[in-house]
Amino acid sequence: MLGGMMSACINHSAVEAVARCKQCGKPLCGQCVVKGATGNFCGATCQQQNEMFAKKAQDLEKKGALGPGTSSGGSIIGKLVALVLLLAILAVAAAYLNVPVVGPLVRQYLPFLPLP
Numbered sequence: 276m277l278g279g280m281m282s283a284c285i286n287h288s289a290v291e292a293v294a295r296c297k298q299c300g301k302p303l304c305g306q307c308v309v310k311g312a313t314g315n316f317c318g319a320t321c322q323q324q325n326e327m328f329a330k331k332a333q334d335l336e337k338k339g340a341l342g343p344g345t346s347s348g349g350s351i352i353g354k355l356v357a358l359v360l361l362l363a364i365l366a367v368a369a370a371y372l373n374v375p376v377v378g379p380l381v382r383q384y385l386p387f388l389p390l391p
């Protein structure tokens with residue numbers, strides 16, 4: 276008999292599923308379930324995919340733990356570049372608008388700017 280919530284095995288429509296493939300979510304009976312290192316699967320393909328995914332996730336975690344300046348450092352450099360760009364834009368704008376103090380300073384220190 277099939278329960279209301281539990282689905283039938285994808286291979287045996289008369290058999291109630293006891294597990295679900297961790298990779299694709301297909302319902303499986305005790306006969307069809309493939310037990311892998313990372314969970315229950317419908318077959319070797321899903322098992323390999325999931326194990327590969329788990330390994331990649333582990334590698335990413337290791338990289339993040341080993342190199343504090345690798346993954347997070349990139350974003351800090353990106354923020355610095357964005358900040359410098361913003362300052363440059365503000366400085367150029369100040370020079371163009373002849374803002375007191377800032378405008379003349381920019382003209383003095385950045386003579387290569389195409390200012391009017």
Ligand SMILES: [Zn+2]
Nearest residue numbers: 296299317321
């Ligand atoms: Zn599967």
Ligand SMILES: [Zn+2]
Nearest residue numbers: 284287304307
């Ligand atoms: Zn089955």
